[in-house]
Amino acid sequence: MSPAKSTEEALADCCRKYVNTGRNPPDGMHGRFQSRYPRDPAAKKEKNMACNLLKGKKGLIFGALNEHSIAWKVAERAVAEGAEIVLTNTPVSIRMGEINELAEKCHTIVVPADATSVEDLENLIDKTMEHFGGKFDFILHSIGMSLNVRKGRTYDDLDYDYLARTLDISAISFHKVIQVARKKDALNEWGSIVALSYIAAHRTLYGYNDMADAKALLESIARSFGYIYGREKHIRINTVSQSPTPTTAGNGVMGMSDLMDFANRMSPLGNANAEECADYVLMLFSDYTRKVTMQNLYHDGGFSSMGMSRRAMSTYEKGMAFNDVKEHQYPFGEGKE
Numbered sequence: 001m002s003p004a005k006s007t008e009e010a011l012a013d014c015c016r017k018y019v020n021t022g023r024n025p026p027d028g029m030h031g032r033f034q035s036r037y038p039r040d041p042a043a044k045k046e047k048n049m050a051c052n053l054l055k056g057k058k059g060l061i062f063g064a065l066n067e068h069s070i071a072w073k074v075a076e077r078a079v080a081e082g083a084e085i086v087l088t089n090t091p092v093s094i095r096m097g098e099i100n101e102l103a104e105k106c107h108t109i110v111v112p113a114d115a116t117s118v119e120d121l122e123n124l125i126d127k128t129m130e131h132f133g134g135k136f137d138f139i140l141h142s143i144g145m146s147l148n149v150r151k152g153r154t155y156d157d158l159d160y161d162y163l164a165r166t167l168d169i170s171a172i173s174f175h176k177v178i179q180v181a182r183k184k185d186a187l188n189e190w191g192s193i194v195a196l197s198y199i200a201a202h203r204t205l206y207g208y209n210d211m212a213d214a215k216a217l218l219e220s221i222a223r224s225f226g227y228i229y230g231r232e233k234h235i236r237i238n239t240v241s242q243s244p245t246p247t248t249a250g251n252g253v254m255g256m257s258d259l260m261d262f263a264n265r266m267s268p269l270g271n272a273n274a275e276e277c278a279d280y281v282l283m284l285f286s287d288y289t290r291k292v293t294m295q296n297l298y299h300d301g302g303f304s305s306m307g308m309s310r311r312a313m314s315t316y317e318k319g320m321a322f323n324d325v326k327e328h329q330y331p332f333g334e335g336k337e
C-alpha cells in the first residue's frame with residue numbers, strides 16, 4: 001500500500017487536477033494553493049463559443065496521448081470549429097494512451113507513425129490524403145520526449161545517445177514531417193504548420209535539460225523551412241511557446257510544480273492552460289493569420305516579457321532580508337500582488 005498523502009500533497013493534487021480543466025478550484029481550498037492556481041475569470045467563459053473558424057479546413061494532428069495533452073485539446077477544438085482531422089501517434093502511445101477515444105469523438109481515424117521514421121511519415125501522409133480525398137490545410141506537431149530527462153541525467157552528465165534521440169524526436173521530426181509533406185505536395189496553398197515550443201529555447205531554466213536544445217533547433221527549423229515553403233506555396237510555419245502545462249510530458253520536467261508556480265506568479269495574466277493554447281493554435285490554422293510565418297509566438301500570459309513581478313517578489317521577500325522595499329512602496333504597493 002502506498003503511504004498516506006499529507007494534507008499539503010492532497011491539496012496540491014487537487015489543485016493540479018483543476019488547473020488544466022479551465023475550472024476553478026473549490027472556494028474552501030487552502031489559501032497557498034489558491035494563490036498557486038488562482039481563480040481565472042477567463043475560465044468562466046462560455047465553452048461552446050464555436051464560430052466555424054476552421055470550416056472547410058482539414059488537418060493532421062500529432063501528439064494526442066490523453067485528455068491532458070495539448071494536441072488533444074487542439075483536436076477537440078478544431079473539430080468544434082468545423083475542421084476535419086486525422087490523428088497520429090506512435091504505436092506504443094496509441095496502445096498505452098487514449099487516442100482511440102478521441103478519434104471516436106472526432107469521427108476520424110488514427111494512423112500510427114513514429115515521427116522520427118521517414119517511412120512511417122510517408123505512409124502517414126499517403127493515408128491522410130487518402131482519407132481526405134486530396135490535399136489538406138494544417139499540421140500540428142505536438143511532440144516532445146527526452147530520455148535524459150526521463151532517466152534523471154542532468155545537463156552536465158548527458159548520455160549522448162539519449163541526446164541524439166531527444167533531438168530526433170523533439171526537433172528533427174519536425175523537419176521530417178515538413179519535408180515529407182512538401183515532397184508529396186500534401187498541403188493546400190496558404191496552409192499552416194505549427195509546432196509547440198518552450199521559453200527554455202532562449203532562457204536557461206535548469207530542469208528543462210536537453211529539451212532546451214531541442215526547442216532551439218525546433219524554432220530554427222520553423223524559420224528555415226518557413227522561408228522555403230512560404231515562398232513556394234504560401235504555407236506558413238510557426239512555433240507557439242507555451243506556459244508550463246501539467247501534461248504527461250510536462251510533468252516529466254524536474255521541479256514542474258514549482259516551475260508552474262513561479263511562472264504563474266511572474267505572468268500578469270497567469271499561466272496559459274492547454275485549452276487556451278488550443279484556441280491560440282486554432283487561430284494560427286485559421287485564415288486570420290495568413291501572413292504570420294517563421295515566428296516563435298509566446299502564449300504564456302506575459303511571462304517572457306517579465307523580469308520580476310510583485311507576486312513572485314513577495315514569495316522571496318519572506319525568505320530574504322529585503323529591506324529596501326516597503327510594503328506599500330511604488331511600484332510594488334497598491335495592495336495588488
Ligand SMILES: NC(=O)c1ccc[n+]([C@@H]2O[C@H](COP(=O)([O-])OP(=O)(O)OC[C@H]3O[C@@H](n4cnc5c(N)ncnc54)[C@H](O)[C@@H]3O)[C@@H](O)[C@H]2O)c1
Nearest residue numbers: 063065069070093115142143144196244245247248249250
Ligand atoms: N507541458 C508543457 O509544460 C509544455 C510547455 C511548452 C511546450 N510543450 C510542448 O508541447 C508538446 C506536447 O506536449 P504535451 O505537454 O501535450 O505532452 P504529452 O505527453 O501529452 O504529448 C507529447 C506527445 O509526444 C508524442 N511522441 C513522443 N515520441 C514520439 C515519436 N517518436 N513520434 C510521434 N510522437 C511522439 C507522445 O506520444 C505524446 O503524445 C511538446 O512539444 C512539448 O514539448 C509542453
